[in-house]
Amino acid sequence: MNGQWTFLDLPVESQAASVSQHIGTSEFTVTYSRPSVKGRTIWGDVVPYDQVWRAGANENTVLTASSDFTVEGRPVKAGTYGLHMIPGKDKWTIILSSDHQAWGSYYYVKEKDVVRAQVSQEPGPMTENLTYEFADVTANSATLTLRWAEMQVPIKIGVDVHAVVLARMDDQLRGLSSYNWEPWYEAARYCYDEKIGGEQAMNYVDRSIRLQANFENQSLKADMLKAAGKTAEAETLKQTMIAGATNAQLNTYAYTLLNKGEKEEAVKMFELNVKRNPKDANAQDSLGEGYMMAGNKEAAIKAFKKSLSMNPAENVKANSVRCLKKLGVDTSAYETVKK
Secondary structure, eight states: OOSSOOSSOOOOSSEEEEEEEEETTEEEEEEEEEOBOTTOOTBTTTBOTTSOBOSSSSSOEEEEESSOEEETTEEEOSEEEEEEEEOOSSOEEEEEESOOSSSTTTTOOGGGEEEEEEEOOEEEEEEEEEEEEEESOOSSEEEEEEEEEEEEEEEEEEOOHHHHHHHHHHHHTSSGGGGSHHHHHHHHHHHHHHTOOTHHHHHHHHHHHHHOOOHHHHHHHHHHHHHTTOHHHHHHHHHHHHHTOOHHHHHHHHHHHHHTTOHHHHHHHHHHHHHHOTTOHHHHHHHHHHHHHHTOHHHHHHHHHHHHTTOOOHHHHHHHHHHHHHTTOOOGGGSOOOO
């Protein structure tokens, strides 16, 4: 046998490879074979200019995308495509073909093109084996780069991540999980945080509340109502939510307000939590942090010392001591003396 072909599963010279990358919730995979330079002149010789090339070796180089995407700004549907290229001295043409099962580019038919895009090649580090990699990954894009010999070819891949998530959201909410409040809350939270979804997001949070009204989903709806300009309705719901909040929930809510820069309101919630739970050292410690962030040094010191007087858990004690040190207080009386 001459080694050029075989019916058996034997090693081949250009090894098979694949590379994958998630962009948002969408997965992209390139499957290809990796020829070697082996001292040859690649561009313009082994790979001629101005001719369709299989962008690898052996079978089609294949790009698979789990959702709709763009190639250099041109829209492409989710699916599996044969990846071909036309190398040029100045520009390269990138081709995605609906035929992804042919042998290389020998059976390439232009009429099966799904998209063509032009890109500029760049000098690159010497790469012996042809390599594809995803780089410059962002929340909604990545650059698929071909590297071989001393050349690299970057291809911009984009995804409308929010559109993909919203399109899949309803499908994800049709199973057994739809009988729990949490998935509906997660859907609404994502939409609110990303400022998408509109009425659809409000429907999600309402469904969560109908399944099980609680601090988390009512708090979220209050924020959504406020963002929609329905301040009176938001305030009424917020008061209902606060009235039924547990120690941990009210504490978390206060920190959320603090992180949003609403220091005055956060301190009010910390104070309310201490009023409801006067014997809780953690509530006192959290109140101290609220005062400290609001710039009330005297009140913060008093709250931290109160927490330390209540035999707090080690983590609470450590935080109170650390904060007192930041405030310039001598904490030696609170620290364990090692013998």
